[in-house]
Amino acid sequence: MESKKKIAIIGAGPGGLAAAMLLAHDGYDVHVYEAKPHVGGRNARLTLEDVYHFDIGPTFFLYKPLLDEVFAKVNRKLDDKVTLIPLDPLYQLIFKHKKIYPSSNPSVMREEISRVFPGNERGYDQYLKEEGKRFSAISKVLKLPFTKISDYLHPDVVTGLPYLDPFRSLYQRLQRFFKDEELIYAMAFQAKYLGMSPWQCPSAFSILSYMEHAYGLFHVKGGLNALAQAMKEEAESFGATFHFNARVNQLEIENQRVTSIIVNEQKIDVDGAILNGDFATSIQELVDEKHRPSWNNKKLSKKNYSCSTFMLYLGLDTQYEHLHHHNLIFSEDYRSNVLDMTERLVLTPDASFYVHNPVKLDPSIAPVGHSALYVLVPVPNTLADIDWNVLKEDYTQRVLQFLEERAGCKDITKHIQAMKVITPFDWRDDFGVYLGATFNMAHSFDQLLYFRAHNRFNDIPNLYLVGGGTHPGSGLPTIYQSALISTQLLKDDLK
Numbered sequence: 001m002e003s004k005k006k007i008a009i010i011g012a013g014p015g016g017l018a019a020a021m022l023l024a025h026d027g028y029d030v031h032v033y034e035a036k037p038h039v040g041g042r043n044a045r046l047t048l049e050d051v052y053h054f055d056i057g058p059t060f061f062l063y064k065p066l067l068d069e070v071f072a073k074v075n076r077k078l079d080d081k082v083t084l085i086p087l088d089p090l091y092q093l094i095f096k097h098k099k100i101y102p103s104s105n106p107s108v109m110r111e112e113i114s115r116v117f118p119g120n121e122r123g124y125d126q127y128l129k130e131e132g133k134r135f136s137a138i139s140k141v142l143k144l145p146f147t148k149i150s151d152y153l154h155p156d157v158v159t160g161l162p163y164l165d166p167f168r169s170l171y172q173r174l175q176r177f178f179k180d181e182e183l184i185y186a187m188a189f190q191a192k193y194l195g196m197s198p199w200q201c202p203s204a205f206s207i208l209s210y211m212e213h214a215y216g217l218f219h220v221k222g223g224l225n226a227l228a229q230a231m232k233e234e235a236e237s238f239g240a241t242f243h244f245n246a247r248v249n250q251l252e253i254e255n256q257r258v259t260s261i262i263v264n265e266q267k268i269d270v271d272g273a274i275l276n277g278d279f280a281t282s283i284q285e286l287v288d289e290k291h292r293p294s295w296n297n298k299k300l301s302k303k304n305y306s307c308s309t310f311m312l313y314l315g316l317d318t319q320y321e322h323l324h325h326h327n328l329i330f331s332e333d334y335r336s337n338v339l340d341m342t343e344r345l346v347l348t349p350d351a352s353f354y355v356h357n358p359v360k361l362d363p364s365i366a367p368v369g370h371s372a373l374y375v376l377v378p379v380p381n382t383l384a385d386i387d388w389n390v391l392k393e394d395y396t397q398r399v400l401q402f403l404e405e406r407a408g409c410k411d412i413t414k415h416i417q418a419m420k421v422i423t424p425f426d427w428r429d430d431f432g433v434y435l436g437a438t439f440n441m442a443h444s445f446d447q448l449l450y451f452r453a454h455n456r457f458n459d460i461p462n463l464y465l466v467g468g469g470t471h472p473g474s475g476l477p478t479i480y481q482s483a484l485i486s487t488q489l490l491k492d493d494l495k
């Protein structure tokens, strides 16, 4: 590089960290401004009573090859930086009358299907075959920037578009392969990663369960937050500077370009900026509306957003042996539960929920004989008429009851040594997540590819977006992909 261009990265979430690594490695003068005192964003570590360690958000690390690619771009190996433990079975799925243990080993998975859903084995073979082809076509499409409508004419899109199967939902797509409702749910619940309903989520997202079956899932020793820490260390090793407790208050724009940022009342001149904060919140807070006609406040408010989550983090003086690493407990009427969460905007009495129990694979997260349970209940975002300030205590008790009665965690309340609760209001107010929609703008077809906020921000061409709010979407693999796309655009533009 001829001269050291100064790039401000606003936010040290997974997208910001990946961008920091990539740009610092390429010789840019990278400064990461993070409002909190630590890295990670929704992917940060939470510690209770100094001894119980949790991931705040992501616990499913899928499609490792993408993060491998980010590390390879800076001549490093992910496996040298973190300890990855493969999961088999992938998870425990608990229905009212059945338990299923899906595996990424096809012969084990076929046996599991024969045990629980005989007659669906050929459908599974077909699923692997067809979705494999689809995955390789769609993943090429997701690597493109979609900053202009003519990107739809790119040869990879022309080849990939028929595979998108745009007029079918994820649920309808899976009906092609599987007869039993619960087996469909076992391959469709991953729509939760996008905060969406399998009945509305575009069929293209069947690639999520495919990625789990084809590439497996991993636990990262210490929690997935160790990924964020490792990325920070790599970025620093290439010269990036991290500024903590450094909330960016404003971007100064002249002639449609970011010229400086205001941090703690200090003005810092920059050549370009990368925005990693929650898109809908940050763009409204940091960029005066007159500078962003294509994403004004009205347009943002009209978009559809994902559901939210109610979270319990429990430090326990016991371990529940029957719990696996990932456990999903389904509502008796899953479809109605999903409708409550995404359309009717009410709470389901027997909501589906997820329990993460990493202590089995990773004793480092709690004292000997103890455990750290993470419980996630998908709930409506803050558009719902639910006052979480009033409901927080009652709902906490209800979720503890779910654990006792539906997840088999006997006497759980007697074992609680430490507890933290995060409600949709906390996501909105403490984490700056628009509408508490934890998985960002919804991933419906009219909000994907060209129709999502572009990686190079339309109205301000030296402002780039990374993270769950931009293309290709929420979820760690797509977020890392957004960093690959946005940093490449930046490098091409600033050459």
Ligand SMILES: Cc1cc2nc3c(=O)[nH]c(=O)nc-3n(C[C@H](O)[C@H](O)[C@H](O)COP(=O)(O)OP(=O)(O)OC[C@H]3O[C@@H](n4cnc5c(N)ncnc54)[C@H](O)[C@@H]3O)c2cc1C
Pocket: 010, 011, 012, 013, 014, 015, 016, 033, 034, 035, 036, 039, 040, 041, 042, 043, 056, 057, 058, 059, 060, 061, 062, 193, 246, 247, 248, 249, 276, 277, 278, 282, 309, 376, 432, 438, 439, 466, 467, 468, 469, 474, 475, 476, 477, 479
């Ligand atoms: C409960 C939950 C569970 C999830 N589970 C999974 C999962 O299992 N697998 C998966 O792949 N994905 C999962 N996700 C989705 C996604 O991977 C995470 O949300 C991810 O952390 C989003 O990354 P991001 O890059 O968009 O940035 P974020 O994590 O949102 O971080 C943005 C950062 O920007 C900072 N910031 C914001 N505004 C400013 C400002 N003005 N100045 C300075 N700093 C600022 C914030 O403090 C924050 O640190 C989950 C999300 C949640 C919430």
